[in-house]
Amino acid sequence: MGSYKKDKHRPSPLPESSNSNKDEMGSYNYKMFNLFNRKFKITEAEPPKDVKQLFSKFSNGGSHMTADQLRRFLVLHQDELDCTLADAQKIVEEVINRRHHLTRYSRHSLNLDDFFHFLLYDDLNGPITSQVHNDMTAPLAQYFIYTGHNSYLTGNQLSSDCSEVPIVKALQRGVRVIELDLWPGSAKDEILVLHGRTLTTPVPLIKCLKSIRDYAFASSPYPVIITLEDHLTPELQAKVAEMVTQTFGGMLYYPESDSLLQFPSPESLKHRIIISTKPPKEYLESSGIKRKGPLSPGGRNSSEEDDEASGIPYHTAELEADDRSDSDQDDVDLTDCDNKSGQLGAPGYKRLITIHAGKPKGCLKDALKVAADKVRRLSLSEQELEKAAATNGTDVVRFTQNNILRIYPKGTRITSSNYKPIVGWMHGAQMIAFNMQGYGKSLWLMHGMFRANGGCGYLKKPDFLLEKGPNNEVFDPKTKLPVTKTLNVKVYLGDGWRLDFSHTHFDSYSPPDFYTKVYIVGVPADAAKRKTKIIEDNWSPAWNEEFTFPLTVPELALLRVEVQEYDMSDKDDFGGQTCLPVLDLRPGIRSVPLHDKKGEKLKNVRLLMGFQFV
Incomplete structure (x- = not known):
């Protein structure tokens, strides 16, 4: 039955062993209005009909499945064409070891329950491929890159602490682009990282650099890009160059020439760190602002991101008319910088820049012009x-075929929320900069997108974003495309909540009433939403419902799954979520682990789902 009004001071999730209100008969007791108890029997998840039929088919009607029979199931039904008998034997041994530890030496095959539990083990039967499978030898501009925004912030954009900790967490998650805002400190040669013109507390640059050095390749061997928003004098830029070269040593890559005709590839930059910023020049001169006195985090010498975040208008009389853009501080006149940076900036600093950031002065269309002799960000x-998408969509696509486009959140997102990333991806933007310490469904999409390609942080862009026609035409994101794939999704059942949460977490008076929502997020033509029925009073709900999703651009489609617990008198409760890249889905019946609202994996909660492309 639908949940009653619940106690809003619910306990936090409990560890697996905590089931304090479970009695010896395998039931949960719920106290009703402090007057009487309601007892609900705990039911274990059971194999769905499809699982029973598959077990019977591949075990030839027997009561046990051998390693060779399991291999046939994995090859023929799960489409794991490279699976060998040795692979299948390892799975059998692992499942037996987990489920029959005391008798493992006398068992050599799987019964139906063993087979069912194997399907529920996400480490053995996960929903997406865990290997890097894209071509990694193309220039960097041909990849979507996992990108952070203000990577040093622990919370909101105005008053949270700056720290190396969120940088480490981002790198451990697979983020490949780390952003640092550099400001001079009060002491001589002191360089701080902080969000300028806010109340954020600073962290020394050297701490951030050492953390990047130590964790850069904790989850991926592919290059880490450090984007710098630089508010420093030439003398301090030289100090940064010294700190960077001493900290990273041989890990640091920089090109031999000032201007690259094309960017290097992720494969060629494995285990390397590269720098992206504007070429050095007096910051205020390049911005067209007349200044006197030193740069200061509390002064007027900040990027527009800082201006937006602080709520102070950026467009002041101090700016030249043609400099009044909405882009980052690092978007300066590349031509001027290339000519003058050797005189005004720190030559050692300039030499370390692999990806030059900048734009010509003028309108957006001019900013998107492609130079024949160099590439930039x-x-x-x-x-x-x-x-730009509304008025210059094909210009954006053309620019991103060889150059790098970075998108950053608007300054009013002071709570570190994020935006919808799909518009940027549709136009080929490589760096969709997100507040990784933030929250919300947009961040879930970002997590999901970069679970693809083995979670390495680099995804090869679809061919249609890279191709040119016979008349030099490029893909128009406004074009309506035909359906190219259809994805069938079956939601079988869910399990694990009673191990991760207290028995009254979702409802004070009865077991939870779960349902699952399934979304396709992608280009507008592919967007879809489906929902299962509600299963009442059950910690292990079985839905057995199937949905079909026609897709026009499967390359950019994400499957978003969210479990909710129905409440008849209040807002439904969150029961877990995940987001998966459609083209990396593994066909067959798969275990799909769920995550909390911050994107952290829940220990035991997972769904059993089926995927098939037609």
Whole structure:
């Protein structure tokens, strides 16, 4: 039955062993209005009909499945064409060891329950491929890159602490682009990382650099890109160059020439760290601002991201008219910088820059012009991207075929929320910069997108974003495309909540009433939402419902899954979520682990789902 009004001071999730209100008969007791108890029997998840039929089919009607029979199931039904008998034997041994530890030496095959539990083990039967499978030898501009925004912030954009800790967490998750804002400290030669013109507390640059050095390749061997928003004098830029070279040593890559005709590949930059920023020049001169006195985090010498975040208008009389853009501080006139940086900046600092950030002065269309003799990075705010997508969509696609486009959140996102990333991906933008310490469904999509390609942080862009036609035409994101794939999704059952949560976490008076929502997130033509029925009073709900999703651009489609617990008198409760890249889904019946609202994997909660492409 539907949940009653619940106690809002619910306990936190409990560890696996904590079932304090479970009696010896395998039941949960719920106290009703402090007057009487309601007893609900704990039911274990049972194999669905499809699982029983598959077991019977591949065991030839027997009561046990041998390693060779399991191999046939994995090859023919799960489409694991490379599976060998030795692979299947290892799975059998692992399942037996987990489920029959005391008698493992006398068992050599799987019964139906063993087979069912194997399907539920996400480490043995996960939903997506765990290997890097994209071509990693193309230039960096041909990849979507897992990108952080203000990577040093622990919380909101205005008053949270700056720390190396969120940088470490991002790198451990697989993020490949780390952003640092550099400001001079009060002491001589002191360089701090902080969000300028806010109340954020600073962290020394050297701490951040050492953390990047120590954790850069904790989850991926592919290059880490450090984007710098630089508010420093030439003398301090030289100090940064010294700190960077001493900290990273041989890990640091920089090109031999000032201007690259094309970017190097992720494969060629394995275990290397590269720098991206504007070429050095007096910051205020390059921005067209007349200044006197030293740079200061509390002064007027900040990027527009800082101006937006602080709520102070950026467009002041101190700016030249043609410099009044919405882009990052690092978008300066590349031509001027290339000519003058050797005189005004720190030559050692300039030499370390692999990806030059900058744009010509003028309108957005001019900023998106492609130079024949060099490649660069351009930054746009999320609002600027929307404007460009509406008026110059093909220009954006053309620019991103060889150059790098970075999109950053609008300054009003002071709580470190995020925006919808799909517009940037549709136009080929490589760096969709997200607040990784943030929250919300947009961040779930970002997590999901970069679970693809083995979670390495680099995804090869779809061919249609890289190709040119016979008349030099490029893909138009506004074009309506035909359906190219259809994804069938079956939601069998869910399990694990009673191990991860207290028995009253979802409902004070009865077991939970779970249902599952399934979404396709992608280009507008592919967007879809489906929902299962509600299973009442059951910790292990079995839905056995199937949904079909036609897809026009499966390369950019994400399957978002969310479990909710129905409440008849209040907002439904969150029961877990995940987001998966459609083209990396493994066919067959798979275990799908769920995550909490912050994207952390729940210990035991998972769904059993089926995937099939037609």
